[in-house]
Amino acid sequence: MTLLNFSIYDFSALINSIDAWLVETFSPTLGHLIGLVLVGTCFLIFTALLGLSLVYIERKICAFFQQRLGPMRVGFWGTAQTVADIIKLLFKESLITKKSDKFLFNLAAFVIMMAPFIVLSAIPFAKGLQALDLNIGLFFIISVSSIGVTGILLAGWSSNNKYSLIGAMRSGAQIVSYELSVAISLMTIVILTGSLQLSEIIASQSDGWWIFKGNIPAIIAFGVYIIASTAETNRGPFDMAEAESEITAGFHTEYSGIKFAFFFLAEYVNFFIISAVGATVFFGGWMPLHIGDATFFNSAMDVIPPIVWFFGKIAVIMFFIMWFKWTFPRLRIDQLLTLEWKYLLPISIINLLLMSIVALKGWHF
């Protein structure tokens, strides 16, 4: 039992000791299996807490942007509001429409939760706190996160509702389009890192984050990334898939109770994931702010635990995306596609070329 060598700065020792203890106590197979279940449970609890807190935070932030107070009644400053909401959703009847495709209708709620769960496994939360460190981590995240759209399409199709189908189709068109820009803007940084492995991408930023080191192309890439990833999560101002004023609630019109909560939760977990990927690739993930060889400054920054850095960066990116959502008017579907195909995609492709030149000439830092 060497569980005690715990450090907030490096979780690998803790994780390894837990793993060793499990293997020691049970058989190797059973130990690893229990380990997997443990990690899965951690992610479940994490997503539940994330959903709870993010809904509250978003409601508060949106209220402040609109000169309101937001939830104030349940708990101190409305902190227990989302708990009350979840209890309400749990007690609600889970309706299934008569002519819906019942199997797919029920399946969609789980498919839509699946993608963000798989992606979470590849996200490095802190040093040594990463479930899967694949050598193609970034590629894995980009490809798996688009499974989510299958859930949306399934939900829209199986509901047997015109609004749902329109919402799902819009969402499909939107995600397929914006996926390109997201991937290309991430590739722009991969040119510099030379690796798709997330731990290596973070390690390559130990002397400065790519947004600072990568010159102008990195900043453009980040701009494109933040716009395209906002669109990919179906958040405002790109919430065409659930445009309340036009198609009631889009693909989740027919869902109620806890299944509706699943869609809601999936949206917030996706939101967290795009912020996390953005933070990892452009802002160094859990890597503290380092400037080249300034040893004193770097060691001062190292005092703050990596997990705080990681969640701090995510919080900043999330705040900006929420700022977008509660400021900008919603785009029309044709404007949405125009933005992607006529502006973001050409810009990101040229930016990719620009970054290759920068990398070849060694103009980055």
Add this chain to the structure above:
Amino acid sequence: MRLVKNIKQYFGEIFHAIRSLITGMKVTGYYFFHPKEIVTQQYPENRETLKMFDRFRGEVILIHDENNLHRCTGCSACEIACPNGTIEIINKKDVDPETGKSTKAIDKFVYHLSMCTFCNLCIIACPTDAIKMAQTFEHAVFDRSKLTKVLNNPGSKLMPGIRE
């Protein structure tokens, strides 16, 4: 030349879009960082300090001065003006103490709050400005009959000099 113009237009649009988006974000950002701008009022908590706006129409009241005198001559202009039959004026014969002549005076100014739509037409119709809209709004009661109010105070009289 046309290509140059098109490229210029393309990038011009992008920069214009970014500028206009930043303008919008400045506005909401200002609100976010200035909590004083919040317009929400927390009603039951601020009950003591809450002051409704002058233009708010809560209910019709008959103005009485400190001597229990009002300005209503009982002309029924408000009753006629009311689209819902909210107001009922019941007049009585009164004897003028100075001249001894019998005059008309209000016995009861009945106001059915339950039927009122707060359209303000009675206040406009009143030739002597006897009635006005009050800013009270907590009108919920358990008995419907409580919504029928007699607006003139018991023993109140017409202010002298109004009828002329």
